[in-house]
Amino acid sequence: MRGSELGARLDAHPRFRLASYPTPLDPLPRLSRELGRPVFIKRDDLLGPALGGNKTRKLEYLLADARRREARKVVTFGGLQSNHARLTAAAARLAGLEPHLLYFDRKPDRFPGNLLLSQLLGAHMHFVPLGRHGGGMSIESTIRFARLVAWMRVGPHYFIPVGGHSWLGCLGYVRAAVELAEQAEALGLERAQVVVAAGSGGTLAGLLAGFALMGSAHALLGIDVGKLFRGFPQSVARLATELCDRLGAPHAFPPEAVPLIEGTYVAPAYGVPSPSGQAALRRLAQSEGILLDPVYTAKAFAGLLDLLSRGALGSEEPIIFLHTGGLPALFAFEADQLGPGP
Numbered sequence: 001m002r003g004s005e006l007g008a009r010l011d012a013h014p015r016f017r018l019a020s021y022p023t024p025l026d027p028l029p030r031l032s033r034e035l036g037r038p039v040f041i042k043r044d045d046l047l048g049p050a051l052g053g054n055k056t057r058k059l060e061y062l063l064a065d066a067r068r069r070e071a072r073k074v075v076t077f078g079g080l081q082s083n084h085a086r087l088t089a090a091a092a093r094l095a096g097l098e099p100h101l102l103y104f105d106r107k108p109d110r111f112p113g114n115l116l117l118s119q120l121l122g123a124h125m126h127f128v129p130l131g132r133h134g135g136g137m138s139i140e141s142t143i144r145f146a147r148l149v150a151w152m153r154v155g156p157h158y159f160i161p162v163g164g165h166s167w168l169g170c171l172g173y174v175r176a177a178v179e180l181a182e183q184a185e186a187l188g189l190e191r192a193q194v195v196v197a198a199g200s201g202g203t204l205a206g207l208l209a210g211f212a213l214m215g216s217a218h219a220l221l222g223i224d225v226g227k228l229f230r231g232f233p234q235s236v237a238r239l240a241t242e243l244c245d246r247l248g249a250p251h252a253f254p255p256e257a258v259p260l261i262e263g264t265y266v267a268p269a270y271g272v273p274s275p276s277g278q279a280a281l282r283r284l285a286q287s288e289g290i291l292l293d294p295v296y297t298a299k300a301f302a303g304l305l306d307l308l309s310r311g312a313l314g315s316e317e318p319i320i321f322l323h324t325g326g327l328p329a330l331f332a333f334e335a336d337q338l339g340p341g342p
Contacts, residue, residue: 045325050090053325057172058164071158077102089123113332163200173206197300198222205239226270276302293326
């Protein structure tokens, strides 16, 4: 279907507006010259309140639903440097709701980065030291477990899954697919390789569904930055399939159709900066003046650079990197943890 028709179907679902659109799709001229390939960046890091990020798109749909249901409290969960948790706290305040954040870690001695911002936003922060979410569980099982803990801790509330991983939240990235396709067309980019960090998988699922519904020629690739959940491609495939069903255009995605590189660029662990990620962070900062975060986008950008160097991203088509945000996490690390300077 055309982007305009898909946009009309998306408009049938209420949104609580948190940002202005579209976000910029900017060229990276110096890096493009270095790489011998046109590279662009989609600036979803500029979206939304409290230093922003990609979860803004998902929260617009989720908070509209929370308000429709006359909820007073919202609960979500994530890692200690969860951008989603911080953005949920900020967006909930804008919506007049009380934010509660669950962390399955012990309470830290210091509150740097995203933790500090969530504290400043007055979020109720619940530390339940049961081990980091995910690992040997699927994302669906993890969400069910967190939902149970949330009811025990908070009582009645509106629950938002980690990363906004639900069909309703991920409508935001179906809409982003329409937006990106229109911007690419305006720039004369007929077929681009779109690269995005994949943590909870909702952004990847929304883009996958959106491009498929439009019959887009753009290729998509998610780079896993956490190795957080068992059966990750299956979860992304199920979510993309449900998105198409909910939009009245059934399309089944088998797990093997999910364009995802798992595990390769995660090391040493989720939430821990990687040497290649920090090199990528410094390279983009010093070539284009754009900052990445050490937990998500730096690792994904390192993957992009490595794949390009090995000829694994085609030969001529332009590259679009979707910058999902997360800059507060930079301030959770000391300088020596982010690698040597120039």
